[in-house]
Amino acid sequence: MTSALLAPRTGNAPVVVGAANAVRLENIERGFPMPEGRREVLRGVDVELAAGEIVAVVGPSGCGKSTLLRLVGGLDAPTGGRISLDGTGVTDTDERTAIAFQEPRLLPWRTLAQNVELGLPRGTRRRDKRERVRELLHLVGLDHAADQHPREVSGGMAQRASLARALARNPGVLLLDEPFGALDALTRLRMQDLLLEIHAAEPTTVLLVTHDVEEALYLADRVLLLRSLVDEADTDATSVARTITVPGIRPRDRADRGLADLRADLLEGLGVNTHHRISTEETR
Template sequence: MQTTSAWAPPASVTLRGVSRVFGTGADRRVVLGDVDLVIGPGEVVALLGASGSGKSTLLRLVAGLDRPTSGQILVDDVPVDGVEPRAAVVFQEHRLLPWRTLAENVAFGLPDGTPRAERQEQVTAALSAVGLADFAGFRPRAVSGGMAQRAALARALVRRPGVLLLDEPFAALDALTRLRMQDLVDDLQRTSGATILLVTHDVDEALQLADRVVVLATGEDPAAGAGIAHVVEVPQTRPRDRADPHLAALRAQLLERLGVPSHHSS
């Protein structure tokens, strides 16, 4: 895996008593309630939980795309309060502009006014990091879904993020491409030491990539919103063998905590 200068030093992420409420009165809906979480520099944390448990909401709050109803979010001890955070997001859809080349799409991640030579250097480095150096002039419709998602990852990298936020970025890909993308992110993280927050529904994906898996769930009082129900440490070093029996044991533990028995009994 080729390293890239697109990465900045990894940042920490701190959530203190974070809640997010939507609507008022009878339409009031508490999605997150009083969440405390600390992610250390260079740590990979995966968020698991049922649909509607607030995973993507939490990630959007860290990205600065939404604001908490209460509580505080800090990236490297700097509040995420309408200030451009040191974070970049990769979504489930690649969201590339179809009329632009991959290189032009990646360049959109750079600040306005970036000198032309520097822009070209950074775009080339980001595309090289995700294995797309030879496809810079291609448009999104001319490449596969996995390649388009790699370009979306490059667009995030070119921002030199202190934190990379991944919102189910592989969910729309076929099974084999998904595994390759997991390996790519794992390689990038290990060569760069990046801080990553990953939202996923896939227990195996969480165990393959994360140092810690955080399970969000609604407690006995749904009006209080979802909070952190469980935290599972994944002690195995990366890269990990997907057939590792220790991961299988952790998988069974996580499925149980998600309310899904790991084996069916009639």
């Protein structure tokens, strides 16, 4: 799998304009002043994402998942530590990253094609704009809906347009904050497969925040389990409770027994008793 991203085509040959970025988080801390004193949300996060890797982040509410995503994108600044992409520090909103949220956040007065065009880098030539937008809409299966407005399409279609807009700038790092959380179960499964197809076509580095453990195990190469520092008695504990490497090659078998075991481990790490081992022994 190549790490190059495709830009608008010139003739028949794709033009290589960028590559997936490696991400390095070094002893990241983020705290917020509160009336009762400083509240630590993230502590001692020391993680490296390889270029082209998909890493999912799970954890209880308030453990800093979305905060971590915002820090990598330069939308917030850590109170300690350093974040870098390919060795270059992130100090402000970084054009090497793009983010998609749980809500599509499309402009209702613009068509889907026009919304995708908003994600293109400044200075893109008009002809290249048209071709790149057409390419992205084809990638997410929205060729037929290019001229429709957000109110005229389903939630899944709107979220596909949001992903296409995020990809428009050829990001080295794609940040996804619960991107499928508002979708129905069947559409969510289809969107997960679409994300893998997109990653195969344009293999950027992906950092995905999700509350869905099965989604994390299906999509990611590794899963970071964060703990809530508010509920942690050990004042020296770091935010990353566990890092799990997911075996197998994508797309994975959703019914794989090994994934079921990992799912039970992750849920128990989140404080959920799955009774997985008990039921397994009883059926032998």
